[in-house]
Amino acid sequence: MTANDPRPDYSIIGKPMIRHDARDKVFGLTKYADDFIMHGALHAKVLRSQHPAARLLSVDTSVAEKMPGVHAVLTAKDVPCNETTSKFGQTHSAGGFEGLYRVLADGKVRYMGEAVALVAAETLEQAEHAVRAIRVDYEPLPGVFDPIEAMKPDAYRVGEEETNVVCTYKVRKGDADQAFGGADFVVENTYHVPFGDHAYLEPESGVAWIDEDGVITIRASTQVIEHFRDIAEIMKVPHNKVRVIAPMLGGGFGGKEDITVEAYLALLTNRTKRPVALTYTREESLLAHSKRHPYSMTYRTGATADGRLVAMEAELVSDAGGYVFLSPWVLLYSTVCATGPYKIPHVKVDSYAVLTNNTFTSAYRGFGAPQVCFAYELQMDELAAKLGLSPLEFRRRNYLHTGDETGTGHALQTAVRTEETAQQALAALGEPSRPRSSRERIGWGLASGMQSYGRLIYMHDSSRSFVGFELDGTVVVRCGVQDIGGGQASSLAQIAAEVLGVTMDDVTVYFGDTALTPLAGTTTATRQLYMSGNATLKAARAVRDELAEKAGEILGVSPERLELRDKTFHVLPAGEAGVSAAASGEDELQSGQLPLKDALKACASSGVPLGNLAQFNAPAREVGDVQNVQGQIFPDFTFGTHAAEVAVDVDTGQVQVLKFVASFDVGQAINRLSAEGQLEGGSVCGLGYALLEDLKLSGGKTLTSALDTYLVPTSMDSPDVVPIMIESGGGLGPFGAKGIGEPSSTSGAPAIVNAVADAIGIWITELPLTPERVLRALKAKEQGPGAPAGEHEGEVVQPAG
Amino acid sequence: MGRHSIAIGVNGQWMKAEVTALDTLLEVLRNRFGALDVKNGCGQGDCGVCTVLLDGVAVNSCLTLAVQADGREVTTLKGLGTPDDPHPLQESFLRHGAIQCGFCTSGMVLTAKALLDENPTPSREQIREGISGNLCRCTGYTKIVDAIEDVAGHPEGSGGRVR
Numbered sequence: 001m002t003a004n005d006p007r008p009d010y011s012i013i014g015k016p017m018i019r020h021d022a023r024d025k026v027f028g029l030t031k032y033a034d035d036f037i038m039h040g041a042l043h044a045k046v047l048r049s050q051h052p053a054a055r056l057l058s059v060d061t062s063v064a065e066k067m068p069g070v071h072a073v074l075t076a077k078d079v080p081c082n083e084t085t086s087k088f089g090q091t092h093s094a095g096g097f098e099g100l101y102r103v104l105a106d107g108k109v110r111y112m113g114e115a116v117a118l119v120a121a122e123t124l125e126q127a128e129h130a131v132r133a134i135r136v137d138y139e140p141l142p143g144v145f146d147p148i149e150a151m152k153p154d155a156y157r158v159g160e161e162e163t164n165v166v167c168t169y170k171v172r173k174g175d176a177d178q179a180f181g182g183a184d185f186v187v188e189n190t191y192h193v194p195f196g197d198h199a200y201l202e203p204e205s206g207v208a209w210i211d212e213d214g215v216i217t218i219r220a221s222t223q224v225i226e227h228f229r230d231i232a233e234i235m236k237v238p239h240n241k242v243r244v245i246a247p248m249l250g251g252g253f254g255g256k257e258d259i260t261v262e263a264y265l266a267l268l269t270n271r272t273k274r275p276v277a278l279t280y281t282r283e284e285s286l287l288a289h290s291k292r293h294p295y296s297m298t299y300r301t302g303a304t305a306d307g308r309l310v311a312m313e314a315e316l317v318s319d320a321g322g323y324v325f326l327s328p329w330v331l332l333y334s335t336v337c338a339t340g341p342y343k344i345p346h347v348k349v350d351s352y353a354v355l356t357n358n359t360f361t362s363a364y365r366g367f368g369a370p371q372v373c374f375a376y377e378l379q380m381d382e383l384a385a386k387l388g389l390s391p392l393e394f395r396r397r398n399y400l401h402t403g404d405e406t407g408t409g410h411a412l413q414t415a416v417r418t419e420e421t422a423q424q425a426l427a428a429l430g431e432p433s434r435p436r437s438s439r440e441r442i443g444w445g446l447a448s449g450m451q452s453y454g455r456l457i458y459m460h461d462s463s464r465s466f467v468g469f470e471l472d473g474t475v476v477v478r479c480g481v482q483d484i485g486g487g488q489a490s491s492l493a494q495i496a497a498e499v500l501g502v503t504m505d506d507v508t509v510y511f512g513d514t515a516l517t518p519l520a521g522t523t524t525a526t527r528q529l530y531m532s533g534n535a536t537l538k539a540a541r542a543v544r545d546e547l548a549e550k551a552g553e554i555l556g557v558s559p560e561r562l563e564l565r566d567k568t569f570h571v572l573p574a575g576e577a578g579v580s581a582a583a584s585g586e587d588e589l590q591s592g593q594l595p596l597k598d599a600l601k602a603c604a605s606s607g608v609p610l611g612n613l614a615q616f617n618a619p620a621r622e623v624g625d626v627q628n629v630q631g632q633i634f635p636d637f638t639f640g641t642h643a644a645e646v647a648v649d650v651d652t653g654q655v656q657v658l659k660f661v662a663s664f665d666v667g668q669a670i671n672r673l674s675a676e677g678q679l680e681g682g683s684v685c686g687l688g689y690a691l692l693e694d695l696k697l698s699g700g701k702t703l704t705s706a707l708d709t710y711l712v713p714t715s716m717d718s719p720d721v722v723p724i725m726i727e728s729g730g731g732l733g734p735f736g737a738k739g740i741g742e743p744s745s746t747s748g749a750p751a752i753v754n755a756v757a758d759a760i761g762i763w764i765t766e767l768p769l770t771p772e773r774v775l776r777a778l779k780a781k782e783q784g785p786g787a788p789a790g791e792h793e794g795e796v797v798q799p800a801g
Numbered sequence: 802m803g804r805h806s807i808a809i810g811v812n813g814q815w816m817k818a819e820v821t822a823l824d825t826l827l828e829v830l831r832n833r834f835g836a837l838d839v840k841n842g843c844g845q846g847d848c849g850v851c852t853v854l855l856d857g858v859a860v861n862s863c864l865t866l867a868v869q870a871d872g873r874e875v876t877t878l879k880g881l882g883t884p885d886d887p888h889p890l891q892e893s894f895l896r897h898g899a900i901q902c903g904f905c906t907s908g909m910v911l912t913a914k915a916l917l918d919e920n921p922t923p924s925r926e927q928i929r930e931g932i933s934g935n936l937c938r939c940t941g942y943t944k945i946v947d948a949i950e951d952v953a954g955h956p957e958g959s960g961g962r963v964r
Binding site (some may be wrong): 019027031032250279430683712716720 | 837838839840841842843844845847848850877878879882883884887894895896897898899901902903904905906907910925927928930932933934935936937938939940941942943944945947
C-alpha cells in the first residue's frame with residue numbers, strides 16, 4: 001500500500017468524496033449570512049472612530065435620531081454591559097488573562113475604526129445618512145504605534161492600565177546562556193512579520209430578531225456560536241435568552257473567532273423589536289476587524305560542528321493593537337512553538353504582547369505559529385549554510401521524534417514523521433527548472449513546521465454530537481460545529497456513514513445552532529475534526545452497538561459477529577469476527593443477514609433508542625503557572641514540510657513560485673479531496689504571507705483599505721500545489737486523524753523565503769518579499785557589508801563565505 | 802434623483818424595476834430580483850465574487866450600473882445549471898473538490914463559462930489567466946484549475962476522472 005492509497009478496511013473513510021455541502025454551493029442554493037432576508041428587517045450601520053487615540057468628549061446623536069427612517073441610535077451608555085472580556089466560548093476558566101474589550105468606545109478611543117455608535121433605519125441609505133449626522137467631539141491624543149516603543153515605561157498608555165504590556169511568557173530548559181559557549185556555530189537575527197487580513201470573501205454579516213419567549217436570535221457568520229454567553233452578558237439577560245445560529249460561512253481563518261456583528265445586532269434588535277441586518281463593507285472589514293499579529297523576533301541558535309543543535313534563544317514581541325482580544329493566547333502558541341520541530345537541549349524564550357493604538361489583532365490561521373516558524377526556519381537554513389550541510393541534512397540531524405521532548409519539555413507520545421515529510425517534499429520538486437532568462441535565478445527551499453491541533457490542555461476542551469437513525473434508515477447528525485468552509489459538517493456525515501453502513505447522501509448534518517445542536521465548541525484551533533469527529537464517532541458507534549444487540553437477538557448470534565455495511569447487518573464467521581463461537585454455543589459457520597430497516601423497526605417497537613448523544617473530552621490537565629511555560633500545553637501536534645522552487649528576477653525583484661509542495665502527516669485523511677484542498681489552500685495562504693500580504697498602518701491609520709492595495713494571491717500568483725499525505729494513523733482524531741487546517745499554512749512562507757535565499761544568496765528577514773524589498777536586498781549585497789539594509793536593522797542576512 | 806424603468810432578462814425571465822442611475826446591477830439582482838446566488842465580496846471590482854454573464858460576457862455586477870443592463874440578458878449561477886440539469890462545469894467543480902467555503906464559486910464558475918465560450922481548449926496557464934480576476938481564499942486554485950481543465954475540450958462533460 002502506498003501512502004496515498006485509501007486504507008482498504010474502510011468503506012468511505014480516506015476516499016475522495018464529494019462534500020455534502022458542495023452540491024448546494026455549486027448550484028447557488030446555500031444561504032450565507034447575508035442571504036437570509038427577514039421580513040421587515042431594519043438596516044444597521046456602525047459609526048467608527050476617525051482617530052486611533054483620542055478622548056471621547058461627547059457623542060451627539062440628537063440630529064441623527066430625528067432623521068427619516070431612523071429607529072435607533074445607540075452609544076456606549078445604551079449597552080447594558082459595555083466592558084466585557086473575549087473568552088473562548090467554553091466553561092472552564094483559562095486563568096491568567098482575560099481580553100478586555102468594549103462593545104462601543106467609551107472614554108478613550110484605542111484604535112481607528114473602533115465602533116462609537118450604532119444606527120438602525122428602514123433603509124441602508126437612511127442608516128448611512130444618520131451615521132454621518134452623529135456629531136462626535138474628540139480630543140486627539142498622541143497614541144503609540146510601535147510595540148517596542150509602547151513597552152517603555154514612559155510610553156503613552158493605550159488603556160487605563162499601568163502598562164501596555166498585556167502579558168509575558170518564558171520558557172527555560174537547560175541553561176541556554178551557558179550552552180552557547182559549547183556551540184561551534186551561532187546565528188543571530190531579528191525577524192519582522194507584518195499585519196495581515198483574513199480577507200475571507202464573505203464580509204462579516206448577520207441578521208437578528210426577537211423570537212418566541214423573548215429569545216434574542218442572531219444568525220451570523222461566526223466561527224463561535226458559543227459567544228451567545230458573551231452576548232447575554234453584554235445584554236444582561238440570562239444565557240438561555242440568546243440563541244446564535246451560524247449558517248455556512250464564506251471563510252473564517254480566525255477572523256470570525258471574536259464577536260463581529262453579533263453584539264451590535266443584539267443591541268439594535270432589542271431596542272427596536274424589529275429584525276435588524278448588518279453586513280460590513282470590505283473597507284470596514286479591512287479597517288475594523290481583527291488582524292494577524294505583527295511580530296518582531298530576535299533569535300539566536302547554536303549548533304556543534306557535527307550539526308547538532310545545542311541551544312536556541314528567542315525574544316518575541318507581538319503588537320496586540322488597541323484591545324487585548326486573543327493576544328495572550330496567540331502569544332502562548334508562539335511561545336510553545338518557538339523552537340519548532342527540533343530537539344534542542346537548551347532553550348530560552350521570552351515573549352511579550354503589547355498594546356498599541358493600531359487595529360486590534362487576534363486569531364489568524366496558525367494562531368502565532370506561522371510567525372515563529374518563519375524565524376526558526378530561517379535560522380535553520382542559515383546554520384545549515386554555515387555548517388556546509390544541506391538544509392535537509394541539517395534538519396534531519398535535529399528533528400524531533402516520538403519520545404523526544406519539545407522546547408517546553410513535552411515528551412511526544414504520538415507519531416512524529418517530520419523527516420519523512422521533508423524527504424518526500426524535496427523529492428517531489430523533481431528536476432530543477434532552468435532560468436528562462438539571464439535575469440532569472442532559480443532557488444529551492446524547504447521549511448518544516450509544528451503546530452498544535454486542539455485547544456490548550458488546561459481549557460478542558462469538549463465537544464458533543466448526536467447521531468440518530470430515522471425510521472426510513474436515513475441518519476441525522478446534530479452537532480454545534482460551525483462550518484467555515486473546510487468541510488467541518490461534511491466530515492461528520494462521512495464518519496457517521498462509515499460507522500452506520502449507509503452512504504453520505506443518507507446523512508443530514510444539522511450544525512451551528514445553540515438552540516438545536518449540542519454544543520461542540522469553536523471552529524478554531526484546528527479542533528473540529530479532532531473533537532467533534534471523535535464525538536460523532538463515539539455517538540455513531542453507540543447507535544450501531546444498540547442496533548447490533550437487537551439484530552444479534554433476531555439472528556441468534558452475538559453482536560460482535562455482526563458487521564453493518566450497505567444498510568445490512570451481516571453475520572461474519574466467528575473466526576473472522578474474532579470471537580469464539582464455541583464459548584457462546586453458536587454455530588461457527590452460521591451466516592445470514594438482516595436489513596437495517598428491519599433492525600430499526602425492531603428497536604423502535606421495543607423501546608431501544610435509535611440515537612445517541614455523546615461527549616468527547618480532550619485530555620486535560622491544570623497548569624500552575626501559565627506564564628512559566630512548561631511541559632505539555634497541547635494534546636498533540638501536526639508535523640509537516642513545505643518545499644518550494646522559486647524564480648527571482650534580479651532586475652525587477654519579482655519572485656515567482658514555480659513549484660510548491662505541501663507534505664504532511666495527516667494521521668488519516670477522512671475525505672481525501674478535502675484534505676488535499678486544505679493542504680493546497682493552506683499553502684497558498686503561506687505564499688501570500690511570503691510574497692504579498694502586507695496590511696500597512698501609518699500612525700494607526702490603515703493604508704491598505706481595499707483588496708487592490710491589500711493583495712492576496714490570485715491564480716496567477718499561485719502555482720499548482722502538490723499535496724503529499726503521509727498517513728501514520730498516529731493522531732488523536734477519529735481513525736487516527738490529525739488536524740491540518742492551520743498547520744497546512746504554517747511552514748509555507750519560510751519555505752519560499754529559503755528558496756529565494758538559495759536563488760540570490762540572501763535571507764530576507766522581513767515579510768513580505770515584495771519586489772522592492774528583494775531589490776533593496778540585492779543592492780545591499782552588491783554594496784557589501786555596512787550598506788543600509790532596509791527599514792529594519794538586520795533585515796538582510798548574507799551567508800557567511 | 803430620477804428613476805429609470807428597466808427590464809433585465811435574468812436567467813431567461815424578464816424582470817422589471819424602477820432604479821436610480823446609481824443603482825448597481827449587483828444591488829438590483831440581489832435586493833430587487835432575489836438573485837441571492839450572486840454574492841457581494843467587495844463592491845469595488847477587486848474580488849470577482851459578484852461576476853455574472855451579461856449577454857454572455859463576464860462582468861463584475863458591482864461595477865455595472867443597472868441601467869447599463871437594461872434590455873439585456875443576465876446569467877447567474879442558477880441560470881447555468883440546476884441539480885437536475887447541471888452544467889458540466891458544475892459537475893466538474895463537484896468532482897474535483899474545487900469548492901470549499903463556496904463564496905467565490907458563483908463568480909468563479911461563471912467566469913470559467915465565459916472563458917470556455919471564448920476559448921474552448923485553453924491551456925492550464927490560460928485558465929489561470931482567465932480566472933485571475935476571481936479571488937479564492939480557500940482552495941489555492943489548484944483544484945479549480947483542474948475542474949476547468951477537465952471540462953475544456955470536453956464541453957459535453959464527463960471529461961476526466963478525479964485525479
